[in-house]
Amino acid sequence: MECKPDILGWNGLQFFGAISASISHEIKNVIAIINENAGLLEDYCFMAEKGKPIDPARMKAISEKVAKQVKRGDGIIRMMNRFAHSVDEPVRSVDLAELIALVVALNGRFAANKNVKVDVRPAEAPLLLSTNPFYLENLLFLCLQYAMESAGGGGVLTLTPEKSAEGFSITITGLADFPEPFPTRPVEALLEALDATLTADPASKSLTLALKR
Amino acid sequence: MDEIKVLLVDDEEEFVKTLAERIEMRNLGSDIAYNGEQALKVVKDEVPDVMILDLKMPGIDGMEVLRRVKKAYPDVQVIMLTGHGSDKDENEARQLGAYDYLQKPADIDKIVSTIKNAYKNKVQKSIMAATFAEAGEFDTAREMMKENGEKKKSVKSE
Numbered sequence: 257m258e259c260k261p262d263i264l265g266w267n268g269l270q271f272f273g274a275i276s277a278s279i280s281h282e283i284k285n286v287i288a289i290i291n292e293n294a295g296l297l298e299d300y301c302f303m304a305e306k307g308k309p310i311d312p313a314r315m316k317a318i319s320e321k322v323a324k325q326v327k328r329g330d331g332i333i334r335m336m337n338r339f340a341h342s343v344d345e346p347v348r349s350v351d352l353a354e355l356i357a358l359v360v361a362l363n364g365r366f367a368a369n370k371n372v373k374v375d376v377r378p379a380e381a382p383l384l385l386s387t388n389p390f391y392l393e394n395l396l397f398l399c400l401q402y403a404m405e406s407a408g409g410g411g412v413l414t415l416t417p418e419k420s421a422e423g424f425s426i427t428i429t430g431l432a433d434f435p436e437p438f439p440t441r442p443v444e445a446l447l448e449a450l451d452a453t454l455t456a457d458p459a460s461k462s463l464t465l466a467l468k469r
Numbered sequence: 470m471d472e473i474k475v476l477l478v479d480d481e482e483e484f485v486k487t488l489a490e491r492i493e494m495r496n497l498g499s500d501i502a503y504n505g506e507q508a509l510k511v512v513k514d515e516v517p518d519v520m521i522l523d524l525k526m527p528g529i530d531g532m533e534v535l536r537r538v539k540k541a542y543p544d545v546q547v548i549m550l551t552g553h554g555s556d557k558d559e560n561e562a563r564q565l566g567a568y569d570y571l572q573k574p575a576d577i578d579k580i581v582s583t584i585k586n587a588y589k590n591k592v593q594k595s596i597m598a599a600t601f602a603e604a605g606e607f608d609t610a611r612e613m614m615k616e617n618g619e620k621k622k623s624v625k626s627e
Contacts, residue, residue: 277555281525284552285481291485291574299494321483340489368527409528
């Protein structure tokens, strides 16, 4: 037997798992680059011991590469930390623009693999709303996955967050078509949990997510 | 050992360039491709002996590159080198004929020894296939070339 809380729970775990796998992959890449550069330094030291002089410019370049990867790794871990804290409270005040930026960053590797560019139009003012941040991140991620599948390789998606009469909206443009089935059951369950609506507009090839304040 | 033609395929530019430099220091030259499309083009232009192939890449991913390369050039030895730790992916890669599946970060000596062993494997299979062909056993020779990757897989799973 399946009920809505199970759909949300299981889908939420799948979302958490997908993001964790993607982040761990990114971190492994960072570690692998640092590992190769550390090895390269060792190789140069070994050659120096055999009498080949060390080029200080080469050493500096390697050190800069390591520093760059440390910064990249720090960014990934900060993002992971922010995402992990999404489940601290069931409902809290969030800035929609910041939440969108986080989801787009978390989606980065998926977009790169599908060769889809995802842009965000900056909001003119802070868009504060009281919501379940994890559910909203999950819903936006699922909408992005659908939109990327629709846009295909080489596609460009643009997310536009705005204030609306009832609250806020996020419009995703750049889709090519609207393959069924959509919305899926997890999307429907998340829309219900967030008291939100999702509208597909084939004319403007867009999806609009409407959220109450 | 003859000069081994190695192709490194990875979308992490800094990783693959540093790896190329380090394996060159160990007397192994290599070509580089930064995505699946480039890799297939390089293979078409000059078939390598051994490929070091990342799994998750934009566009044509490593699994698809492996599938296409093993289909068109079964004797190319493909070593997967990835940060993706899924057992499912490893099993699929081995079933498609990957010679080995290494996890990032990998020790340079391990990478170099795996490249050399993969090349030896290729040469041995070619010699054996040639021997069978000379003896007129063409079907066996063809099978040997086809099973190049599959035999490695069954040894691994034992």
